[in-house]
Amino acid sequence: MVKEYLEDKKLMKSIIAKYACDLGRIWEKSHMEDFKLTIINKNNSRSIDFKKLRNDLKSAYDIQRAHQLKGIYMLFKDGDLFIVGNSRENIFKQLKTDFRKDEGFAQLLESNDVRLTVIRMHDMDSIHNARLEAVITDIYTKLFKAKLAEQYELKI
Template sequence: MVKEYLEDKKLMKSIITKYACDLGKIWENSHMENFKLTIIDKNNKRSIDFNKLKKEFKSTYDLQFMHDLKGIYMLFKDGDLFIVGNSRDNVFKRLKNDFKKDEGFKQLLESSNVKLTVIRMHDMDNIHNARLEAVVTDIYTKLFKAKLAQEYELKI
């Protein structure tokens, strides 16, 4: 029984090591950039200036077509992580739809300090993409909890 456990443990270690190497390679081929979203008043409603964002995406990532921007995105409101998401098709289109249809995203428009981080991923392997999104979410969740603990002198 112990021998079988050790063999399984070795197998798990090799799987985890390979997984870490695969994620490392995907990360090396990624391109992460930060953007400050411009909020405008349009027909007495606050909205993101998507024309400006589109131009910034195209110039930053040297894109010819917006559908070439695939990857993970993070939205921050007043410095705090609001949401982590990913798009295998088109980050720009996904954001535009989310701001149009999702009431939660409209909360972001209440602030004048909305930032976006986009990690452009060229290799959109669905399994690794979802796992990298989970890793990013986990890291930022821990940072957020640590910030709250520091602000309110909590022990976590």
């Protein structure tokens, strides 16, 4: 059954067109902001200044509580994409948890240039949210590969 649908080019074209329209509508309603994360020394180790980040998020998105912020976030280290994440609940809490529990995030704290881009999603449809996250990841992956290819004179 699925094979027949996939082979039906008209049907697939209409599904792809609807998908693009849905993502376009979601993108139109989104709100993107960039933040430079402040790294502080706390208890003889480096950490993100989460108090400042909370205030920055509340101010940029005109919200009363940081937990009202949901959507997609991207972390950059020295200008290069480190991770793309998707939070349907609370981006601020997700970041705090990741920085405290995920050892991979410690790499970010080695840099003095850590940036965060947040795309606030107003229509939180988890399927479209995940698709938009995949599109963003795909775009940055292609940009990163192109940058590497240029740097090392490779053909991709």
